[in-house]
Amino acid sequence: VNGTVAEKGRPYPLPPRARQIHVLPEDLKTPDNHVERDPRLIRLTGIHPFNVEAPLSDLYDEGFITSKNLHYVRNHGPVPRVEDSEVLNWEFTMEGMVENPRSMTVRDLIRDYDQVTYPVTLVCAGNRRKEQNMVRKSKGFSWGAAGLSTALWTGVSLADLLVRAGPKRGAKYVLMEGADKLPNGSYETSIRLSWAMDPERGVLAAYKMNGEVLHPDHGKPLRIVIPGQIGGRSIKWLKRIVVSSEPSVNWYHHNDNRVLPTMITPEASVNVPEMWKDERYAIYDLNANSAICYPAHDEKVPLSDGPDNTYKFRGYAYAGGGRRVTRMEVTLDQGKTWRLANITYPEDRYRLASDNDTLFGGRVDVSGRLACFCWCFWDLDVPLAQLQDAKDVMIRAMDDSMNVQPRDMYWSVLGMMNNPWYRIVIHREANTLRFEHPTQPALIPGGWMERVKKEGGNLTNGFWGEKMSNEDEPAVEKEPAK
Amino acid sequence: VNGTVAEKGRPYPLPPRARQIHVLPEDLKTPDNHVERDPRLIRLTGIHPFNVEAPLSDLYDEGFITSKNLHYVRNHGPVPRVEDSEVLNWEFTMEGMVENPRSMTVRDLIRDYDQVTYPVTLVCAGNRRKEQNMVRKSKGFSWGAAGLSTALWTGVSLADLLVRAGPKRGAKYVLMEGADKLPNGSYETSIRLSWAMDPERGVLAAYKMNGEVLHPDHGKPLRIVIPGQIGGRSIKWLKRIVVSSEPSVNWYHHNDNRVLPTMITPEASVNVPEMWKDERYAIYDLNANSAICYPAHDEKVPLSDGPDNTYKFRGYAYAGGGRRVTRMEVTLDQGKTWRLANITYPEDRYRLASDNDTLFGGRVDVSGRLACFCWCFWDLDVPLAQLQDAKDVMIRAMDDSMNVQPRDMYWSVLGMMNNPWYRIVIHREANTLRFEHPTQPALIPGGWMERVKKEGGNLTNGFWGEKMSNEDEPAVEKEPAK
Numbered sequence: 001v002n003g004t005v006a007e008k009g010r011p012y013p014l015p016p017r018a019r020q021i022h023v024l025p026e027d028l029k030t031p032d033n034h035v036e037r038d039p040r041l042i043r044l045t046g047i048h049p050f051n052v053e054a055p056l057s058d059l060y061d062e063g064f065i066t067s068k069n070l071h072y073v074r075n076h077g078p079v080p081r082v083e084d085s086e087v088l089n090w091e092f093t094m095e096g097m098v099e100n101p102r103s104m105t106v107r108d109l110i111r112d113y114d115q116v117t118y119p120v121t122l123v124c125a126g127n128r129r130k131e132q133n134m135v136r137k138s139k140g141f142s143w144g145a146a147g148l149s150t151a152l153w154t155g156v157s158l159a160d161l162l163v164r165a166g167p168k169r170g171a172k173y174v175l176m177e178g179a180d181k182l183p184n185g186s187y188e189t190s191i192r193l194s195w196a197m198d199p200e201r202g203v204l205a206a207y208k209m210n211g212e213v214l215h216p217d218h219g220k221p222l223r224i225v226i227p228g229q230i231g232g233r234s235i236k237w238l239k240r241i242v243v244s245s246e247p248s249v250n251w252y253h254h255n256d257n258r259v260l261p262t263m264i265t266p267e268a269s270v271n272v273p274e275m276w277k278d279e280r281y282a283i284y285d286l287n288a289n290s291a292i293c294y295p296a297h298d299e300k301v302p303l304s305d306g307p308d309n310t311y312k313f314r315g316y317a318y319a320g321g322g323r324r325v326t327r328m329e330v331t332l333d334q335g336k337t338w339r340l341a342n343i344t345y346p347e348d349r350y351r352l353a354s355d356n357d358t359l360f361g362g363r364v365d366v367s368g369r370l371a372c373f374c375w376c377f378w379d380l381d382v383p384l385a386q387l388q389d390a391k392d393v394m395i396r397a398m399d400d401s402m403n404v405q406p407r408d409m410y411w412s413v414l415g416m417m418n419n420p421w422y423r424i425v426i427h428r429e430a431n432t433l434r435f436e437h438p439t440q441p442a443l444i445p446g447g448w449m450e451r452v453k454k455e456g457g458n459l460t461n462g463f464w465g466e467k468m469s470n471e472d473e474p475a476v477e478k479e480p481a482k
Numbered sequence: 483v484n485g486t487v488a489e490k491g492r493p494y495p496l497p498p499r500a501r502q503i504h505v506l507p508e509d510l511k512t513p514d515n516h517v518e519r520d521p522r523l524i525r526l527t528g529i530h531p532f533n534v535e536a537p538l539s540d541l542y543d544e545g546f547i548t549s550k551n552l553h554y555v556r557n558h559g560p561v562p563r564v565e566d567s568e569v570l571n572w573e574f575t576m577e578g579m580v581e582n583p584r585s586m587t588v589r590d591l592i593r594d595y596d597q598v599t600y601p602v603t604l605v606c607a608g609n610r611r612k613e614q615n616m617v618r619k620s621k622g623f624s625w626g627a628a629g630l631s632t633a634l635w636t637g638v639s640l641a642d643l644l645v646r647a648g649p650k651r652g653a654k655y656v657l658m659e660g661a662d663k664l665p666n667g668s669y670e671t672s673i674r675l676s677w678a679m680d681p682e683r684g685v686l687a688a689y690k691m692n693g694e695v696l697h698p699d700h701g702k703p704l705r706i707v708i709p710g711q712i713g714g715r716s717i718k719w720l721k722r723i724v725v726s727s728e729p730s731v732n733w734y735h736h737n738d739n740r741v742l743p744t745m746i747t748p749e750a751s752v753n754v755p756e757m758w759k760d761e762r763y764a765i766y767d768l769n770a771n772s773a774i775c776y777p778a779h780d781e782k783v784p785l786s787d788g789p790d791n792t793y794k795f796r797g798y799a800y801a802g803g804g805r806r807v808t809r810m811e812v813t814l815d816q817g818k819t820w821r822l823a824n825i826t827y828p829e830d831r832y833r834l835a836s837d838n839d840t841l842f843g844g845r846v847d848v849s850g851r852l853a854c855f856c857w858c859f860w861d862l863d864v865p866l867a868q869l870q871d872a873k874d875v876m877i878r879a880m881d882d883s884m885n886v887q888p889r890d891m892y893w894s895v896l897g898m899m900n901n902p903w904y905r906i907v908i909h910r911e912a913n914t915l916r917f918e919h920p921t922q923p924a925l926i927p928g929g930w931m932e933r934v935k936k937e938g939g940n941l942t943n944g945f946w947g948e949k950m951s952n953e954d955e956p957a958v959e960k961e962p963a964k
Contacts, residue, residue, distance in 0.1 A: 172852060198682065200676040280806070284883070287885055321803075321883055327743055338745055340743050371676075401803055402741055402769045402899045407890060408889060410880075462817070
């Protein structure tokens with residue numbers, strides 16, 4: 001299971017070189033005192049458990065593939081400790097409604113099945129949650145817009161494992177359980193069997209990330225990777241796969257990764273136990289989402305005289321369920337008119353791999369696949385002459401099912417799947433434009449949402465909290481009765 | 483291929499009894515003078531070709547399954563004439579990148595393959611286009627909100643046909659061609675091979691509709707039925723299936739069923755030939771959508787004294803790609819607050835069919851499937867006391883990928899996939915409430931969009947064209963430069 005160095009000359013991106021990392025002083029007094037980490041990561045829930053995102057600019061600057069150092073992490077508790085010498089002997093089971101239940105090891109996985117390698121973007125369901133928390137405190141901590149990362153995963157198709165196990169008639173779900181020991185028991189969740197069996201969905205049991213044994217924060221030695229779905233379904237430290245006629249009833253499956261209806265307040269949410277168990281509100285596929293990475297928050301751009309001077313806006317976008325981001329649109333007039341941005345899909349370059357190409361011991365298996373498992377990048381040149389007259393810049397993505405990011409936030413009690421138009425405010429300051437993002441992650445101050453609130457603005461007034469000249473009167477003229 | 487009468491006592495809905503229909507006088511002088519039709523259908527493009535929807539109330543009142551009489555029709559030209567005696571001998575081919583190209587007949591289909599029967603809702607990509615045409619004339623005729631219908635389809639899984647044909651390596655698309663002769667040649671389109679091969683997608687080659695030989699307007703004797711995708715991909719009068727490495731280059735595939743970026747005006751659209759050929763803008767999956775059926779347009783409800791008096795709002799909703807509508811929300815205050823409506827999914831009752839149940843000669847094949855192929859219904863009781871103080875009622879659907887209908891319209895040059903919140907205006911007239919839908923189909927006058935335009939309102943002002951008290955001034959207070 002040793003990482004091999006990929007040679008140059010391939011048509012697709014390889015992982016960035018990761019700098020050496022060490023156990024950090026702040027982790028020494030925690031159960032994670034065996035885990036090496038990058039000090040640039042922003043801790044969202046104090047020291048422990050480890051929940052982090054990279055600074056947005058750092059994430060973007062690493063490019064299409066994120067190193068393990070900057071990959072976001074969502075841990076619910078202590079990281080299981082697995083020595084390198086134990087990796088190949090790590091056992092997990094395939095059980096439940098299958099003809100051939102069995103226990104197997106990572107060694108069996110590598111010896112008995114086809115190995116594949118391809119890039120997958122994982123996204124936390126809480127990405128951009130800080131914005132929800134600014135509108136109304138949700139039951140979740142404050143992710144900025146860097147709760148996503150892309151790696152090259154090597155492993156075995158879960159579909160292959162399931163075919164060999166032989167699901168019985170009536171089986172509809174696949175439950176997956178990790179080895180982490182948590183306050184409410186183990187962490188288990190489930191997805192539909194049909195998704196797990198669909199080669200176009202590309203669900204993996206993965207034992208390498210960017211060509212190396214999995215980093216402990218990312219599931220060493222074995223994890224599930226589900227392209228196009230929220231990270232919370234991609235079980236780390238995999239111990240059990242259970243085929244079932246019903247979804248998981250695990251505490252974490254019921255109480256996490258859901259979008260309850262918007263009218264359910266934190267107070268009301270304790271009185272609707274049946275809603276928490278209702279599969280209709282469980283999140284699986286990601287929704288369409290995007291962010292502006294450049295200009296960065298508080299970036300300043302000098303205005304200059306030439307009419308040809310432009311600023312290049314840049315950022316990322318993604319969609320769920322294998323869907324492709326098919327257009328990115330940018331508005332300088334709050335949605336009255338839109339311009340079309342350029343989109344690049346580095347993932348497409350893996351589709352150019354030759355038939356027998358292997359990487360990190362796995363076949364680069366995307367030639368026959370049209371689904372998209374990764375983020376894309378967009379950019380748009382805007383003349384400074386137009387920018388200096390604009391109040392703000394907003395963007396929206398649309399996917400190949402014609403789902404478009406909504407103007408308004410869908411607030412919900414867990415604050416997940418936040419995907420309204422990403423908005424940055426433009427401040428003209430003397431001969432400079434200063435750009436202001438909506439928020440900064442965790443408790444970091446800054447952003448127009450915080451500012452607007454401090455100024456007494458109402459963020460849900462349909463105009464991003466900007467004061468309207470008639471705010472205290474009815475915004476709409478009453479129609480006379482006829 | 484004769485229709486059999488289904489016995490009572492099944493757990494799922496059966497088709498409504500269809501009244502006898504005849505060739506209508508207006509069709510006698512057209513090439514469709516052999517086609518029997520229901521006079522209630524509203525013609526959207528004059529007499530010929532035949533493009534129709536039912537009155538919205540009639541459609542809703544028929545229930546979950548629509549009779550052939552009221553099923554919407556989208557024809558591009560004359561209906562091919564096929565006698566009953568020719569049905570079993572109808573030939574079609576399976577060709578292109580397959581190991582076993584062949585020609586076969588409907589008789590072969592029935593004899594050599596498993597037969598299945600299940601309900602599928604077909605929706606025209608132009609459903610609700612009249613609303614787009616009110617904002618700005620698109621290149622399409624004016625569907626109301628009844629451009630969708632549900633039938634029980636009997637046939638053979640396209641996946642079974644393709645497995646037997648054996649797609650070659652590199653095959654990625656399935657092209658399908660109909661027998662209709664049109665100004666720009668035959669009508670052909672394509673979908674992804676992976677979708678056609680996915681049992682969860684349920685694509686059919688169907689020869690019965692509601693237990694009868696297909697009606698000529700619906701593809702007699704053989705058509706494709708693609709659940710969860712726009713009707714324009716479900717080729718009628720099927721003649722050819724071609725497996726290919728590339729999508730269709732047929733005129734209709736390029737020039738119809740697309741959502742071009744919103745800034746492409748009708749005038750600009752003639753100068754962007756490469757955009758018309760860009761698969762990113764082709765529509766496949768439906769998006770989430772919904773409508774209010776009751777109250778009907780111009781329905782009047784008397785106000786009465788009792789505090790318990792309520793009005794039951796009712797309507798339909800659907801989503802695309804097998805996704806389920808997981809919530810329906812209703813607002814009386816233009817989106818400030820929402821209430822949750824009840825949802826019923828009659829399609830779920832087919833999942834209760836016993837293992838060996840057959841209907842119209844096909845296995846009722848939905849027990850193992852979690853995907854949703856059909857519309858659902860929603861309802862919500864609202865106290866009259868609250869209604870009489872509300873200006874309007876709006877609804878939105880969300881699907882299980884957390885895609886929610888947007889507040890604002892995404893206008894595009896073909897006017898397709900229109901799915902903003904469905905809005906009806908409430909007029910209080912003496913002791914009565916009168917409800918006003920956005921539009922009426924075709925050239926039928928009525929609806930708040932037409933009224934607002936006549937009154938000089940701007941439908942794209944972000945407030946449904948209602949006059950704002952400060953409309954001539956900037957709506958947003960300019961922030962002072964710092």
